[in-house]
Amino acid sequence: MLLQFLEHIRNFTEFKKEDFERIQEYFDIGMYGKKDIILSAGSKCTYNYFVLQGCLHMFFTGENGIQRTVQFAIEDWWMTDNLAYQKGKNTDFTIQAVENTTLLKISRENQEELLKEFPALETYFRKIYEISYGASLMRMKYAFDFTKEEMYCHFTDSFPEFAQRVPQYLIASFLGLTPEYVSEIRAKRRS
């Protein structure tokens, strides 16, 4: 399963297989069950997480107590609260496993050292963040451009397998609408 991580890196930058042994030493591996909490709101955000297998979501709890999902991560995605991670500060977000999940985690200090030892990985991370940032702007675009109903339809049409994979109330939470309204849209679509 770790080799998949190597292959993933190689999609973005050249990297020698023999160096991969050294890389692994910077990471810890972790296994979590469905609904386990990986990072709690209010705690210090010291790790960056890479999903080998499974699914995570990151959410915050609003004034009213409602949980809002900010992003998902499945296989080959990174996840952390970047702002808090960079500065080693407390986070507002919680990261939770949606399914049984295996992940790699690396501390900020280790990541800095890793990048010093293997500068090729600077390129890798730069590209990863470039993409993530671009994707985040596209999501803003959709949030503006579409009505809630269109957002839901667009999302389920774009990622049908993923929409199957996670419970509906999480998709509602991710798209910023109520579970009840999702029901209504689905009912309308069925007929």
Place this chain on the structure above:
Amino acid sequence: MLLQFLEHIRNFTEFKKEDFERIQEYFDIGMYGKKDIILSAGSKCTYNYFVLQGCLHMFFTGENGIQRTVQFAIEDWWMTDNLAYQKGKNTDFTIQAVENTTLLKISRENQEELLKEFPALETYFRKIYEISYGASLMRMKYAFDFTKEEMYCHFTDSFPEFAQRVPQYLIASFLGLTPEYVSEIRAKRRS
């Protein structure tokens, strides 16, 4: 004014002043008047822009013809459609000057070469995107957590000088509400 660019880089990574001469050769400088278009929707996105002086905004035009601002850039900020820029594809977005603006621009090929010649800049860009991505997630958080009225109040309270600097209808466009509703909120606040 170019030295400010050097200083900015040095906030994120070590960089020798004597190398700065070489750097400049990778960039073009551009000057634009208020409302000038820097990048048009539908055209190829070949440049990454850095604001030396002034203010840009990036927007798209929705089905209904309404323009929605996705982000602003003022002094020391980068702006481009990252997804399109990376792949050299056509963009959905338009970049326009909000004020008279002086900027540096660099093509994708030049940026790749620049990064090869000065790997220290990989660190710089990685950190820039890390921050941008984190900030973008925070913005999603606000979009979810707040009502439109709260969004407006939070924004103007957080960035009072910026709220003065750009016209109200752009702030409305950025926050995803109508100019009319902004008026209503302001009227309510005054009393």
Place this chain on the structure above:
DNA sequence: CGGGCCTTTGACTGGTTTCAACTTCTGTGG
């Protein structure tokens, strides 16, 4: 001084949330 762009005001509308009750699904222990 004039024209066009920006902002304001008010009435009306509807997409979406809220609330509460009911049904269906899921998994865990006896």
Place this chain on the structure above:
DNA sequence: CCACAGAAGTTGAAACCAGTCAAAGGCCCG
């Protein structure tokens, strides 16, 4: 293997936030 409790999904009615439309007022710049 069934029973049952809690979680997830559905339905319908009432309320409201925010958008739309239209028209008038203010302001900047030529």
